[in-house]
Amino acid sequence: MANLQNKIKEFFGKILNVIKTFFWNVRRFFINIKKRIGDFLDKHNINFVSNFPNWAKALLYLSPALIVLAVFTFWPIINAFALVVYENYNMTTETVTGYTIFGNFITVLTDESFIVPASHTGSSAVINTLIIVFISVPISVLLALFISAALNSIKPLKSFFQTIYFLPYVTNTIAIGLVFAYMFRTDGGLVNQFLSLFGVNVDGLSWVESGAVYWRSMFVLIFYSIWSTLAFKIMVFLSSIQSIDKQYYQAAAIDATSRNRIFTKITIPLISPMIFYILVTSVIGAFKIYNSIVALFGVSGAPAGVDYNLQSIVMYIYQFIDGSNAGNLSVAAAGSLILFAIILVLTLVQMQVSKKRVHY
Amino acid sequence: MELRLENLTKIFTNKTGIETTAVSNLDITIESGTLVGLLGPSGCGKSTTLFMIAGLEKPTSGKIFFGDDDVTKLAPEKRGIGLVFQNYALYPHMTVFNNILFPLENLDVPKAEAFKKVKEMANLVGIGELLDRKPSQLSGGQQQRVAIARALIKKPRVLLLDEPLSNLDARLRLQMREEIKRIQRETGITTIFVTHDQEEAMSISDKMVVLDFGVKQQYATPQSMYTDPGNLFVGQFLGNPPINTFEASIKKGYLMINDKKFVKINVPDGLYDIGMRPENFRAEKEGFDVDIKEIYHVGRDTMVHFDFNGQNIRALVDSDDISSKDKVVHLSIKESRIYLFDKETGKVVNHG
Numbered sequence: 001m002a003n004l005q006n007k008i009k010e011f012f013g014k015i016l017n018v019i020k021t022f023f024w025n026v027r028r029f030f031i032n033i034k035k036r037i038g039d040f041l042d043k044h045n046i047n048f049v050s051n052f053p054n055w056a057k058a059l060l061y062l063s064p065a066l067i068v069l070a071v072f073t074f075w076p077i078i079n080a081f082a083l084v085v086y087e088n089y090n091m092t093t094e095t096v097t098g099y100t101i102f103g104n105f106i107t108v109l110t111d112e113s114f115i116v117p118a119s120h121t122g123s124s125a126v127i128n129t130l131i132i133v134f135i136s137v138p139i140s141v142l143l144a145l146f147i148s149a150a151l152n153s154i155k156p157l158k159s160f161f162q163t164i165y166f167l168p169y170v171t172n173t174i175a176i177g178l179v180f181a182y183m184f185r186t187d188g189g190l191v192n193q194f195l196s197l198f199g200v201n202v203d204g205l206s207w208v209e210s211g212a213v214y215w216r217s218m219f220v221l222i223f224y225s226i227w228s229t230l231a232f233k234i235m236v237f238l239s240s241i242q243s244i245d246k247q248y249y250q251a252a253a254i255d256a257t258s259r260n261r262i263f264t265k266i267t268i269p270l271i272s273p274m275i276f277y278i279l280v281t282s283v284i285g286a287f288k289i290y291n292s293i294v295a296l297f298g299v300s301g302a303p304a305g306v307d308y309n310l311q312s313i314v315m316y317i318y319q320f321i322d323g324s325n326a327g328n329l330s331v332a333a334a335g336s337l338i339l340f341a342i343i344l345v346l347t348l349v350q351m352q353v354s355k356k357r358v359h360y
Numbered sequence: 361m362e363l364r365l366e367n368l369t370k371i372f373t374n375k376t377g378i379e380t381t382a383v384s385n386l387d388i389t390i391e392s393g394t395l396v397g398l399l400g401p402s403g404c405g406k407s408t409t410l411f412m413i414a415g416l417e418k419p420t421s422g423k424i425f426f427g428d429d430d431v432t433k434l435a436p437e438k439r440g441i442g443l444v445f446q447n448y449a450l451y452p453h454m455t456v457f458n459n460i461l462f463p464l465e466n467l468d469v470p471k472a473e474a475f476k477k478v479k480e481m482a483n484l485v486g487i488g489e490l491l492d493r494k495p496s497q498l499s500g501g502q503q504q505r506v507a508i509a510r511a512l513i514k515k516p517r518v519l520l521l522d523e524p525l526s527n528l529d530a531r532l533r534l535q536m537r538e539e540i541k542r543i544q545r546e547t548g549i550t551t552i553f554v555t556h557d558q559e560e561a562m563s564i565s566d567k568m569v570v571l572d573f574g575v576k577q578q579y580a581t582p583q584s585m586y587t588d589p590g591n592l593f594v595g596q597f598l599g600n601p602p603i604n605t606f607e608a609s610i611k612k613g614y615l616m617i618n619d620k621k622f623v624k625i626n627v628p629d630g631l632y633d634i635g636m637r638p639e640n641f642r643a644e645k646e647g648f649d650v651d652i653k654e655i656y657h658v659g660r661d662t663m664v665h666f667d668f669n670g671q672n673i674r675a676l677v678d679s680d681d682i683s684s685k686d687k688v689v690h691l692s693i694k695e696s697r698i699y700l701f702d703k704e705t706g707k708v709v710n711h712g
Contacts, residue, residue, distance in 0.1 A: 245447075245449065247445045247447065247449035248449055248451060250416050250436075250443075250445070250449070251443070251445060251449045251510075252462075253416070253435075253436050253437060254414065254415075254416075254436045254437060254441060254442070254443050255437065255462060255463035255466055255514070256437030256438075256463075256466045256467070257437075257462075257466050258466065261465075261466065265451075265462075266451060269451075269453040269454075270452070270453065272453075359452065359453035
């Protein structure tokens with residue numbers, strides 16, 4: 001028996017050895033190629049990179065990223081600034097009837113359902129977006145803080161819980177959205193079934209379907225966006241909490257510091273740079289909310305048969321590109337720049353506030 | 361506050377079940393108001409011992425007494441200790457004032473009294489004018505003082521210092537040594553500090569404990585430990601330049617070196633490890649003749665290298681007694697400065 005075991009061990013040892021040798025040789029092969037290229041360049045005195053000045057070298061190394069950024073980020077930004085001054089820009093013929101500085105901005109700003117709610121509803125794109133930003137971001141940041149602090153302090157099943165909280169991050173937004181829509185169904189939806197356990201009359205209590213009132217579908221949307229953005233925040237907070245020097249906690253323990261005080265006086269200040277980072281990025285992210293709404297309510301941005309709309313600023317912009325008002329790129333550009341301005345101002349405000357509260 | 365360790369043992373078990381004994385059956389009684397150094401090479405369990413006294417590590421077995429109270433099972437905050445960490449662990453986001461105040465905020469202390477205490481403590485450790493600074497704006501020595509002030513502010517029964525001087529540069533180290541000694545004298549708090557630097561331990565402790573692999577080697581005053589090392593390890597660990605050790609045998613009551621009678625010693629015949637400190641040699645007219653291998657003049661003293669039983673030996677002698685042209689030196693050493701250690705146990709045979 002022991003003999004057989006040894007033989008099996010020996011056999012697998014041999015196989016492992018063959019594999020190791022193979023990769024060793026692969027490595028040798030590449031080292032050889034590298035050496036030959038080097039020798040070739042030396043022989044013919046080709047050392048073009050080393051003759052470059054430092055800034056040129058840096059530019060060369062950055063070029064792959066810069067090219068991608070230029071094509072997909074910088075050029076569109078420049079284009080947006082260009083588009084916004086065109087009057088009646090026609091995409092297919094590439095013609096304009098004239099130029100205007102504020103015309104497109106005025107079109108957007110005075111448009112029904114951008115800032116001013118359309119007469120028959122109580123909602124507009126800006127109002128919807130602001131509600132989502134100012135409710136979902138604070139709640140999700142606070143929630144993520146408490147969950148990550150709790151995750152950090154539990155010992156058993158730690159990695160299990162970490163995985164659970166991390167799952168939303170690796171799951172497709174649209175897929176989760178559909179699951180949410182299913183959970184919040186009027187007839188037999190999980191949420192309504194749960195509520196009926198407590199004697200709530202769920203007959204016709206709709207959340208995301210026709211008959212849902214504004215605040216109910218907004219609740220689902222906010223709930224959903226909190227949940228889907230929680231994972232990343234928890235991950236960032238947890239890793240920054242874990243990187244805090246244990247000695248601070250030992251010192252606090254010796255001084256009989258209560259749990260609450262440890263959390264508010266030591267943990268929070270020490271991870272405040274990360275909290276600030278998360279706050280800024282999630283405000284920006286929430287302002288750009290788009291796929292969550294599509295996932296829950298479809299491209300119309302509203303439950304069927306209701307007189308309000310849950311569309312966000314980005315959705316409003318998108319309708320000028322590929323929607324009910326397709327092709328009106330100048331107006332879309334104006335909307336984008338307004339969104340950009342809002343985000344810029346808010347971020348500057350946050351940075352100003354953070355100067356007093358964040359400890360680097 | 362007298363501090364007593366009884367049979368204190370700490371065994372760490374890693375994931376694969378391998379056990380490492382960090383501290384083994386430590387029995388020490390530290391008298392009230394003394395400054396005791398825990399000394400040993402790195403990995404000897406001195407910091408583990410300190411953390412067990414602090415309550416941050418749980419002993420595997422054994423007991424810890426503060427006076428008559430058994431504190432072995434007590435949580436750190438209930439023991440009444442002050443701990444200064446090796447890297448000080450000052451809260452980086454708080455000012456010096458708030459750092460020192462922090463322990464008091466957890467207690468039921470009136471605000472005015474707490475503020476007064478912080479100012480007093482800051483003046484005691486000599487940082488009275490730095491209270492508005494953040495720790496990052498302080499030098500290492502100043503941070504050290506803040507850490508000590510924070511540890512002392514709640515009037516602990518025992519003050520613990522973990523490698524207090526290791527993060528400081530050489531000059532500050534000398535200064536802080538004296539400071540720690542002074543602060544300890546002024547407050548009269550029983551203090552234990554951990555260090556791997558023998559010179560540091562010898563210069564400030566009232567008594568010191570030498571540990572090796574978690575086992576107590578000797579517990580005595582620095583000077584008596586230096587002049588009467590309990591075993592070979594202590595002998596080798598203390599002293600700079602280090603003690604010379606070599607094998608030699610005793611034949612008919614004589615210590616034999618280089619096949620010659622060196623000195624008469626009253627121990628049983630046999631093979632021993634011999635220890636002689638370089639500075640205990642004297643170069644005289646009459647003495648034991650050895651051939652000089654190398655000779656280095658370092659001002660007042662001269663370092664002579666020669667062989668005893670095939671081992672390279674260093675002797676530090678007065679420069680007046682030797683010249684660089686000398687080929688042979690006549691050496692003598694007091695019999696009480698020759699240490700014979702048992703080959704098996706390492707225990708000193710002719711002392712104590």
